[in-house]
Amino acid sequence: MESRNQPLVKAVTVASVGMLTLSACGGNGDGAGGDQAENEYQACMVTDSGDVDDRSFNEAAWDGFLQSSYGNSSIHVDYLVSETHDDFLPNLEQSIANDCDIIFGIGGLIVEDLAEFAAEHPEQDFAIVDGNIDLDNVYSIEFDPSESSFLTGYAAAATSETGTVATWGGMPIGPVTIFMDGYVQGVEYYNEVKNESVDVLGWDPDAQEGTFIDSFEDVESGREVTENFVEEGADVVHSVAGTAGMGTIEVAKETGDVKVVWVDRDGCIALEDACDRILTSSVKNISAAVTKAIDRSYAGGGTDGSYLGDLSNEGVAMSEFHTFDTQVPDDLTIELDKIQSQIITGSLTIDSPARPEQ
Template sequence: MTITTTKKLFGAVVAAGLVIALAGCGSAPEATPTETEAGGGAVEGFLPCMVSGTGGFDDKSFNQLGLEGLEQASAELGVDNISVESNTTSDFAPNIQSVLDQNCTLVVTVGFDLAAAASEAAGANPDVQFVSVDDIVDTDFDEKTDFPNIKPIIFDTAQAAFLAGYASADFSTTKVVGTYGGKPFPTVTIFMDGFKQGVDYWNEQNDGDVKVLGWDGTDGVFTDAFVPDPAAENAVRGLIDQGADVILPVGGGIYLSAASVIRDSGKDIALLGVDADVFETDPSVADLLLTSIRKAIDVGVSKAIIEAGQGNFDATPYIGVLEDEGVGIAPFHDFEDKVAPDLQGRLDEITAGIIDGSIPVTSYLNK
């Protein structure tokens, strides 16, 4: 196992990150924070740190957005930060311990699969503040966050995925759309839930019969990973072979497998991004993107860190929704001239309906 620690320098000049790789499972990185220009009003000794999910900080998705939030907050506060990248799930606990050993006062864990490790660390370190991205850290399933020193940052992405599903159904010429995910965690299937509901709503409003492949509301297609691999490629081929001409991959870098298979197919197939506006974060697939289902992880992380840094840590869960722009869909970018001229207007009306409750969207957060 390799543990990689990245340190970012802020101040008058932004320096390149220092990367230190250490071999041996459980070994703590020996990095120390770089000096930064102070003056952001942070409490004395405040040191925010982050542990990534297995997709890595260059996943063009939730890990990258989390790191951007850490860096933005650190710059505003004028403090140091430490970030540690996880390569496998076995890295989670050692990586959290590594930043605790470096006297981090706030630890951000990025991704639902870190919940168990975060819970254990938070319970053992009640004086350290934790921020959990994409999971409420409820390991005993009592519908409450395990410890009062953990702040969950979660997103009702079903609302935004509903809009993407409606747009996909409207755009599709084969009237077949598809989706697949990394692992069947609620924070993955919430995208698929909203996507299917959006397609169903389009069918209802337009007397249509667009089919959704890869998710039936309870079961679907999953690759068991959040990186591009043969399993993801096979999943995409299966969807394309059944006629899907819009595809939603949910989970870190698995969209890269979709892009590769789409290009190899030679067919006109559109791709949907998740988490970030992938058109901006990964220009290599920009020409394939109909839109992206966004959740403002960077904004949520930055806000939580700044509040904690100023001595105002609040463990109340943050839930991003359409109304506060915590979730949303990206512009159509290169597809602007390919979608129906009135589509954006209809999406604006649907957005208003979701916000005022006249168009219900269900997810595991509101069932």
């Protein structure tokens, strides 16, 4: 972890998802596919839930596509949106019809469908984000955000004024619960070393049970869950739910005394107008991993293999405190630096059944 007043995660500056210019195409499935020049390359992504403007997971992945496109005029990019599970197969089939050279499945919900589809199309290159598929034609990209969320949980406990914090998720799947496991254990570690008793609402890592809304897009349900937590005394809330997490942002902005731990992207970059309510973020460096996978495939590197992002390789990180920086004591920053080092060296371990295999 870097020193105070320096970003804890090195953010990649990218164009807004609304600026789909140059070779980036607009998600209608007929972008740069079809009659391509011989040296042109088409990289496509299929979301597992919602559009690319979710300020979180999908947007981070799409930013990676844009980076490849802006860096190489021969790389064209496009995406297809899945509203429900029933869209997965048609979108994958449409991507092949669009002459996509590599097709990314974005999210844990699409893993099984992509694995089956990729097995049926061994000559087609694929990649999966937030999953592992053991096929020669699939490049697997995974992260261990239990590590970054452990840090944010410790920070949440240290800055809570009520002695109660909370977390909730979109759906009870591994790529979600791994954040919640780390967050709760970070709070528990704070209690242990400080002899405190900060409570955590919304998740029991031992029972693997907690609060979910069965959606990554239902902002109103996200608001209701957050309001319930606030009524129970929570003043720091870690939402792990993509767009639905905007419900937590809304409550935090309205109350003025609730802080948010954002997910996947640095919330102060993704949600600049809400930065004054975002304590920190548990970041997965999805953009860089996706860009590297596209560029590798374009260069003929193939798709066999995998990538696991963790604290040691900056694949995950706790973001800086941004507007809360002056309110955070120097001692806390020093403690977080030490904890991060302990996690990296293995002297401090985090338990989560959702952690990817090393």
